[in-house]
Amino acid sequence: MVAAQETSLQKILEGTSQYLVPLYQRPYQWGSDNLEELWRDVTQLAEDRAEDVETTHFIGSVVLAPVHGSVAGSITRYLVVDGQQRLTTLTLLLAAIRDHLHEIDNATRDTDRIHNQLLTNQYEDDPHRLKLLPTQADREAYAAVIDGLPTAGGDDNIGAAYRFFRARLAEPVDPELGYGAVQVAQAVTSGLSVVSISTHPGDNVHRIFQSLNNTGLKLTQGDLLRNYLFMRMPTRSEVVYRTLWRPLQDALENNDRLETLFWLDLLQTTAKVKQTQTFAGQQNRLDRFAHEDEIVAEIERIAALGQLYRLMLRPDEETDPAVRERLTRLAEWGSTAPAPLVLHLLVVRDRGDATSGQVARALLYIESLLVRRFLVGRATQGLNRLFPAAVQELDTSLPVDEALHRYLSAGRKHYASNEKLTEAILVSPLYTTGRATQRKTMLTWIEQLFNSKEQVVPTTLTVEHVMPQTLSSQWRSELGAIYGPDRVDELHDGQVHTLGNLTLTGYNENLGNLNFDRKRNMLRASSIRMNQAIATHSEWGPKQIEQRGRELAQLIIRAWPGPDAGITVNIDDNPLWESMDRLLTLLPAGHWTTYGDLAKVLGTAAQPLGNRLATVPAPNAHRVLTSQGEVSPSFRWIEPDRTDNPKQILEQEGLRFSTGGRAAPSLRISLKHLQELRQAAEYDPEAER
Incomplete structure (x- = not known):
C-alpha cells in the first residue's frame, strides 16, 4: 500500500531525516541536457515568483520507503526507491547556491540555513549527518561538495553537476528579471512541487522499483488534448473530426506539429507557458466553455490558425513574394524561437490589421536580430522569452513593423549596433560559436549578397578556412616573413576562426593545408563569387583577413538593418x-x-x-x-x-x-x-x- 501527497523539497529535507539511495540503483548519471532543462525550469520559476510568490512548478515524484529498524526519537531514514537522480541534483544545486552566496557576500544566514537545515543533519554524526546518502560509488564526490572540500567539483558526474550550477549562478542576471541567487534558492526549496509517494513496511520495494522503471509509452500533450476535446463533443465529434480535425492533422503532417500549434496558440495570450504545459493550459482555458457549440467553435479557430502555421512550415505556399522570401529565410535559419511572434504577425495580417509589406519588413527585423546576435556570439540567449513577450508588448498604436523595430531596439535584446557588429566580425571566433548549420547558412546568405547569377546549393558545400586551422611549415614560413616568426601563432589563433577567413567550397578536403598560391587558383575557378574575390589577393594573412572582414561587415550592415538609432541602449558586455x-x-x-x-x-x-x-x-x-x-x-x-x-x-x-x-x-x-x-x-x- 502506498500514500501520495504533493509537497515541496523543503518539506522533504527539513527535520531530522536521511534518504539513502539503495545499492540496486544506478550511480548518478544526469548529464548536461538534464541539468540545462532543470536550470531553465528553476530560473523561469524564480522569475515568475518575482511577480507571484505562490507560483509553483511540478517536477515529478519521489518514491520513499522507510528503513526497517528506525525507532522513535532517532533519525528517520528512508530508501529512495525512485527519483534519486532528481533528488541528488537538487541538493547539488542547493550546495552550489550556498557556496555562491558565501563567495559573493558571505551571506551566513542563507548559507547556514541551506547547509544546516536542507543538506545536513546539523547535530548528527556520520553516517547519519548527510541528508542524502548516494550509492557508494558517488559518496566521496558528493560529500566533498556538501562539506565544501577543496576536491569538490571533480571530473565525475557529481562534480560536473556541481560545476555546471556554479557556472550558471556566476552568469550576470538581467536586473529586469527580478531575481538573484537567493530567489533561485527559494524557488528550488518552496516553488518546486514534488509528489512524495511513501510505501509502508511490508511492501515489496524492489518490485515497486521494477514496475516504475518498466512503464509503457506515455500519451503526448497532443493526444491528451484530442481526447479531451472530443470527450466534450458528445453529438458532433464524428463530423468535427472529418471536416476539421483530420484536415488539420493532414495539413500539419505530424502530431508533434499539432502539439506545437496548441502551444503557440497559448503563447498568443500568455508569454510564459512552456510546451510541456500545453495540455494543462489549454484545458484550463477550455474548461470555461460550457456548451458543445463553443468547443466546436474553438476547433474551427484552431483549424484556421493551423493554416497560418502551415505557411511557416511550407513558405512556398505563401502568395506574397516578399513575405514568402522572409518565411523561407527563417525556415532556413532553423530556429524555433521566433515561431510565436511569426505566427502573431500572420494573424495580424489575416485579420486585416497589417499589410503584407509591413509583415515582410517585420520579418526582416526578426531575421536581422538573429543574424546580428549570431555574429556577435549571442545566438540564442533569452530568445525563448523575447519573442513570446513581444506578442504581448508590441505598441498596437504603431504599424506592426515599426512597433517591432522599436521593441527589439530597446532593453537587453542584444540587437547589435553597426559598431559592435563590425568589431565582432573582426575578432570573434565565428567558426567555434553557435550552430554549425547556421554558420553555413550565414555564409550562404552572404554569398547571395554578391548578386551571384548562379544558384548556390548549400547541400554540396562546406565551410572552409582560407588560412588553415593548422599551419604547415610553408604557411608558417610565409607568414613569419611578413609579420615576424614570434607573432605567427598569436596572429593565427586570433584570426583563423573569424568570418574574414571563412568561405564556402565544394572541395574542402582538396584545399586543406595547400599554400595560398595553389588555393587561389582553385578559388579563382570557383563559381562562388566570394571565392573569386579572395582569389584577387596575391597573399593571404592577418591583414587580408581584417580587410575582408570589414568588407563583409559593410555588406551585412546594408542587408540586415540594425536597431533603431533613436533608441539608446548602453550595455557593456563581451x-x-x-x-x-x-x-x-x-x-x-x-x-x-x-x-x-x-x-x-x-x-x-x-x-x-x-x-x-x-x-x-x-x-x-x-x-x-x-x-x-x-x-x-x-x-x-x-x-x-x-x-x-x-x-x-x-x-x-x-x-x-x-x-x-x-x-x-x-x-x-x-x-x-x-x-x-x-x-x-x-x-x-x-x-x-
Whole structure:
C-alpha cells in the first residue's frame, strides 16, 4: 500500500531525516541536457515568483520507503526507491547556491540555513549527518561538495553537476528579471512541487522499483488534448473530426506539429507557458466553455490558425513574394524561437490589421536580430522569452513593423549596433560559436549578397578556412616573413576562426593545408563569387583577413538593418569573456590548463586572455598555468586582501606538483576535454522548450 501527497523539497529535507539511495540503483548519471532543462525550469520559476510568490512548478515524484529498524526519537531514514537522480541534483544545486552566496557576500544566514537545515543533519554524526546518502560509488564526490572540500567539483558526474550550477549562478542576471541567487534558492526549496509517494513496511520495494522503471509509452500533450476535446463533443465529434480535425492533422503532417500549434496558440495570450504545459493550459482555458457549440467553435479557430502555421512550415505556399522570401529565410535559419511572434504577425495580417509589406519588413527585423546576435556570439540567449513577450508588448498604436523595430531596439535584446557588429566580425571566433548549420547558412546568405547569377546549393558545400586551422611549415614560413616568426601563432589563433577567413567550397578536403598560391587558383575557378574575390589577393594573412572582414561587415550592415538609432541602449558586455568565465567555472578541481590551450578553445590569442585574467576577476583563474605547468610569475589575486599561495590552493584541490614546481602532466586537461567543457558551457536554451 502506498500514500501520495504533493509537497515541496523543503518539506522533504527539513527535520531530522536521511534518504539513502539503495545499492540496486544506478550511480548518478544526469548529464548536461538534464541539468540545462532543470536550470531553465528553476530560473523561469524564480522569475515568475518575482511577480507571484505562490507560483509553483511540478517536477515529478519521489518514491520513499522507510528503513526497517528506525525507532522513535532517532533519525528517520528512508530508501529512495525512485527519483534519486532528481533528488541528488537538487541538493547539488542547493550546495552550489550556498557556496555562491558565501563567495559573493558571505551571506551566513542563507548559507547556514541551506547547509544546516536542507543538506545536513546539523547535530548528527556520520553516517547519519548527510541528508542524502548516494550509492557508494558517488559518496566521496558528493560529500566533498556538501562539506565544501577543496576536491569538490571533480571530473565525475557529481562534480560536473556541481560545476555546471556554479557556472550558471556566476552568469550576470538581467536586473529586469527580478531575481538573484537567493530567489533561485527559494524557488528550488518552496516553488518546486514534488509528489512524495511513501510505501509502508511490508511492501515489496524492489518490485515497486521494477514496475516504475518498466512503464509503457506515455500519451503526448497532443493526444491528451484530442481526447479531451472530443470527450466534450458528445453529438458532433464524428463530423468535427472529418471536416476539421483530420484536415488539420493532414495539413500539419505530424502530431508533434499539432502539439506545437496548441502551444503557440497559448503563447498568443500568455508569454510564459512552456510546451510541456500545453495540455494543462489549454484545458484550463477550455474548461470555461460550457456548451458543445463553443468547443466546436474553438476547433474551427484552431483549424484556421493551423493554416497560418502551415505557411511557416511550407513558405512556398505563401502568395506574397516578399513575405514568402522572409518565411523561407527563417525556415532556413532553423530556429524555433521566433515561431510565436511569426505566427502573431500572420494573424495580424489575416485579420486585416497589417499589410503584407509591413509583415515582410517585420520579418526582416526578426531575421536581422538573429543574424546580428549570431555574429556577435549571442545566438540564442533569452530568445525563448523575447519573442513570446513581444506578442504581448508590441505598441498596437504603431504599424506592426515599426512597433517591432522599436521593441527589439530597446532593453537587453542584444540587437547589435553597426559598431559592435563590425568589431565582432573582426575578432570573434565565428567558426567555434553557435550552430554549425547556421554558420553555413550565414555564409550562404552572404554569398547571395554578391548578386551571384548562379544558384548556390548549400547541400554540396562546406565551410572552409582560407588560412588553415593548422599551419604547415610553408604557411608558417610565409607568414613569419611578413609579420615576424614570434607573432605567427598569436596572429593565427586570433584570426583563423573569424568570418574574414571563412568561405564556402565544394572541395574542402582538396584545399586543406595547400599554400595560398595553389588555393587561389582553385578559388579563382570557383563559381562562388566570394571565392573569386579572395582569389584577387596575391597573399593571404592577418591583414587580408581584417580587410575582408570589414568588407563583409559593410555588406551585412546594408542587408540586415540594425536597431533603431533613436533608441539608446548602453550595455557593456563581451560574449568572449563571458564564455571564458563559464568555461573556467567548469574546470574540475585537481586539474589544470594553460593560457594557450584556453585561448585556442575560445578562439582568441593567449596575450589578451592573459591580460584579462590579470586585471579582471574570473572563476578558477589559479587553475590556468604556463605551458610548463607552473604558476605564472605575473599571477596575482585580483582580490586586494587575498594573499594565499595559489600553488598550495591547487595542492589542496588535489593537484600534484614535481619537486621542480611543475604540475603533473597527467592532470592537465586535454584540448579535447577542454572543448567538451566549452560546449557544455555554451548551452542552447532552444534545445528544450
